[in-house]
Amino acid sequence: MDELILNLKKEIIEVLNLEDVKPEDIIDDAPLFGEGLGLDSIDALELIVLMEKNYGIKLKDPAQGKEVFRSIRVMADYIQTNRTK
Amino acid sequence: MAKEVYLWATRQISVQSPLREDWMDDPLYYTEPYVRSIDPDYKQYFPPNTIRRLGKILKRALLTSHRVMEETGVTHPDAIITATGLGCVENTEIFLDALVREGEALLKPTHFMQSTHNTISSLIAIDVHCHGYNTTYAHKGISFECALLDAFLQLKNEQIATALVGAHDEMTPNCFVLLKRTGYLGHSGNGFSGETAVNMLLGGQWRENALCRLREVAFLYRPGKGDLQQSLEHLLQQSHCCLEDIDAVMIGNNGREENDRIYRENCPILFPGKKLLRYKHLFGESYTASGLGVHAAAVCLRQQRIPAHLFINAGNGEQQGVKHILFYNQFENKNHSFILLSACGK
Numbered sequence: 001m002d003e004l005i006l007n008l009k010k011e012i013i014e015v016l017n018l019e020d021v022k023p024e025d026i027i028d029d030a031p032l033f034g035e036g037l038g039l040d041s042i043d044a045l046e047l048i049v050l051m052e053k054n055y056g057i058k059l060k061d062p063a064q065g066k067e068v069f070r071s072i073r074v075m076a077d078y079i080q081t082n083r084t085k
Numbered sequence: 086m087a088k089e090v091y092l093w094a095t096r097q098i099s100v101q102s103p104l105r106e107d108w109m110d111d112p113l114y115y116t117e118p119y120v121r122s123i124d125p126d127y128k129q130y131f132p133p134n135t136i137r138r139l140g141k142i143l144k145r146a147l148l149t150s151h152r153v154m155e156e157t158g159v160t161h162p163d164a165i166i167t168a169t170g171l172g173c174v175e176n177t178e179i180f181l182d183a184l185v186r187e188g189e190a191l192l193k194p195t196h197f198m199q200s201t202h203n204t205i206s207s208l209i210a211i212d213v214h215c216h217g218y219n220t221t222y223a224h225k226g227i228s229f230e231c232a233l234l235d236a237f238l239q240l241k242n243e244q245i246a247t248a249l250v251g252a253h254d255e256m257t258p259n260c261f262v263l264l265k266r267t268g269y270l271g272h273s274g275n276g277f278s279g280e281t282a283v284n285m286l287l288g289g290q291w292r293e294n295a296l297c298r299l300r301e302v303a304f305l306y307r308p309g310k311g312d313l314q315q316s317l318e319h320l321l322q323q324s325h326c327c328l329e330d331i332d333a334v335m336i337g338n339n340g341r342e343e344n345d346r347i348y349r350e351n352c353p354i355l356f357p358g359k360k361l362l363r364y365k366h367l368f369g370e371s372y373t374a375s376g377l378g379v380h381a382a383a384v385c386l387r388q389q390r391i392p393a394h395l396f397i398n399a400g401n402g403e404q405q406g407v408k409h410i411l412f413y414n415q416f417e418n419k420n421h422s423f424i425l426l427s428a429c430g431k
Contacts, residue, residue: 015193017137038134045194053191 005076012072015050016043028073036071044069056084088289090240090299091429094153095380098122098145098282099368104152106384109392112367118271119261120369122280138195139208140176142169142255145282146205147212150249153286154213162286163245164218165206166236168228168252170372172202175257205253218245226416227304228252229376233424234302240289251284252376268343270370276340279369283376285383295429297386300324304422313421317355320423326409328356333391333404334411335362335382339370347418355413361397362410375414379424382410386428 009023016039030036033044047069051057057079059065068078100115101108103125127136127144130151136144146167154160180196198204203221210219218239222231229252236248256278265271270278287299301320305312321327334356336348352361368377385391391404412424
């Protein structure tokens with residue numbers, strides 16, 4: 001799980017161009033949107049593409065996305081349970 | 086009576102020192118055929134989160150627009166008008182490359198959103214919350230002249246009081262290779278390929294620190310025999326000027342024979358005995374390079390001097406006391422344009 005969380009942080013930093021952020025700066029349980037990393041709706045679309053591309057997970061329900069992207073730990077849990085690659 | 090039009094401020098990011106006019110006294114010269122702009126450290130000007138998604142062309146456009154708005158105190162220009170030959174081509178390439186490699190299903194939204202020509206103008210509008218007139222001209226080598234004419238006419242007719250006019254083009258390695266194949270850039274003996282990012286704030290009122298007056302803009306498509314002469318005479322008449330008043334004519338020589346031949350043929354007829362100026366030896370060639378040419382002419386008028394290195398055919402030294410510069414540009418001998426700029430008297 002720790003390895004998945006670290007990889008996920010690295011992928012998010014790369015995909016969202018978070019140039020000044022290091023994996024250790026992202027707190028596992030901190031909110032990704034609003035506070036915390038301060039991501040926005042375009043970032044949510046980027047994360048949906050990342051989930052499908054890297055883990056084979058298709059998120060179709062926006063409400064589900066809101067829950068899944070609550071924090072890095074929640075995202076990693078969801079990936080571990082639902083990944084197809 | 087129609088209003089006069091003034092150029093209040095202008096800022097550039099190019100292959101010369103960014104946001105500064107060091108090129109007047111200490112220009113950078115290049116021998117390579119392909120040169121990219123010198124980017125400032127954008128983090129000094131914007132919070133990282135604001136610009137992390139933006140490509141180079143968008144960062145340059147945003148910063149130059151911020152600077153001219155700050156310098157003039159205009160927070161919401163009435164019009165934002167952008168000229169670009171190739172648009173956000175770097176993001177377009179990334180987007181198309183992903184489309185080819187991965188199909189349509191997994192495309193990144195950011196690259197898609199920022200791959201259009203009008204992203205530049207709309208980004209500035211969103212950034213400054215400007216809900217006014219917003220237009221992009223993507224007409225190859227005449228894009229900037231179209232944008233400038235649009236602003237000029239609206240200001241002249243008092244439809245607007247201020248306009249932000251920009252000229253923006255980036256040159257990716259792929260684009261350079263493709264344009265080299267067409268013969269437009271990059272051949273032995275030619276000048277170099279550069280990139281353009283310039284924003285100008287134009288207003289309908291005189292200001293103490295304005296750079297110059299924009300007197301007239303005119304362009305012609307495939308002019309016939311005598312049409313250029315007639316258009317020039319009309320432009321001078323409209324401006325209550327005569328050819329003798331013009332201190333120098335700035336032209337778009339770039340070292341490419343097909344391009345320079347047109348100037349060589351037309352200039353002695355149109356402007357006999359006039360001093361000719363160049364700017365592409367400093368800023369390079371791009372579809373909207375004429376925006377940097379007008380920027381250079383405006384800076385010369387503001388400083389009341391033309392540095393020696395701009396002259397093509399006359400003068401070993403700097404010329405002082407400059408009052409009128411005529412800008413003559415042509416693209417592929419199809420589109421010809423004249424822009425008359427004058428020093429800023431009240």
